[in-house]
Amino acid sequence: MFDTISTIVQKVDIKPVGSLALEFLKKKKIPPTDSRHHLGRRGSIWRTCIADRGERGEALASTDFLTMHEILTGLHTEIPSDFEASVPSHLTLPNSRVERFVKPFKENMKYATSDRKLFATDTGFIGLCPNNAEVGDLVVVLFGGHVPYVLREKDKDYKLYVLIGEAFVHSIMCGELVKLRLQKPGSETLQSQMFPIV
Numbered sequence: 799m800f801d802t803i804s805t806i807v808q809k810v811d812i813k814p815v816g817s818l819a820l821e822f823l824k825k826k827k828i829p830p831t832d833s834r835h836h837l838g839r840r841g842s843i844w845r846t847c848i849a850d851r852g853e854r855g856e857a858l859a860s861t862d863f864l865t866m867h868e869i870l871t872g873l874h875t876e877i878p879s880d881f882e883a884s885v886p887s888h889l890t891l892p893n894s895r896v897e898r899f900v901k902p903f904k905e906n907m908k909y910a911t912s913d914r915k916l917f918a919t920d921t922g923f924i925g926l927c928p929n930n931a932e933v934g935d936l937v938v939v940l941f942g943g944h945v946p947y948v949l950r951e952k953d954k955d956y957k958l959y960v961l962i963g964e965a966f967v968h969s970i971m972c973g974e975l976v977k978l979r980l981q982k983p984g985s986e987t988l989q990s991q992m993f994p995i996v
């Protein structure tokens with residue numbers, strides 16, 4: 799199960815993530831997953847910015863991170879009323895209430911995008927890939943793997959590949975493509991293929 803990287807953005811920031819998602823929506827390129835996960839949902843955008851990591855890097859960010867993202871992008875202006883009560887008193891915090899609220903998002907984004915680039919695939923997935931990934935590399939889900947991987951074809955005659963590294967692709971991090979393949983066995987994008995890695 800694979801897809802090809804069609805676009806790479808060198809610097810990951812909130813605006814390029816949203817712009818890339820909108821570009822693919824205009825082209826009607828929607829990833830082959832169920833409607834909860836496609837790029838028409840803002841979840842793909844904000845979750846990609848932070849590799850879907852919550853407080854202190856714990857898996858699966860809460861919807862507070864959606865609010866933080868919306869404040870940073872100007873879509874939302876109100877901070878939840880219970881925010882100050884949830885901040886431990888021993889933390890050193892920025893001056894403004896807004897800065898204090900969005901600080902976890904900014905920190906997670908800085909960590910998640912360290913040594914990574916933003917990418918989009920031919921079918922419209924967006925994600926984070928290693929810095930050495932290139933347009934034309936493959937994003938694959940390997941049976942038994944815990945995350946998607948980026949591969950580069952090394953030898954066209956023998957169809958040999960080099961492992962470039964792990965990728966973050968919202969909506970295929972938890973086995974969704976494997977489940978979808980079982981539900982839609984005829985889908986071209988979801989076909990099994992051998993990838994000899996050297």
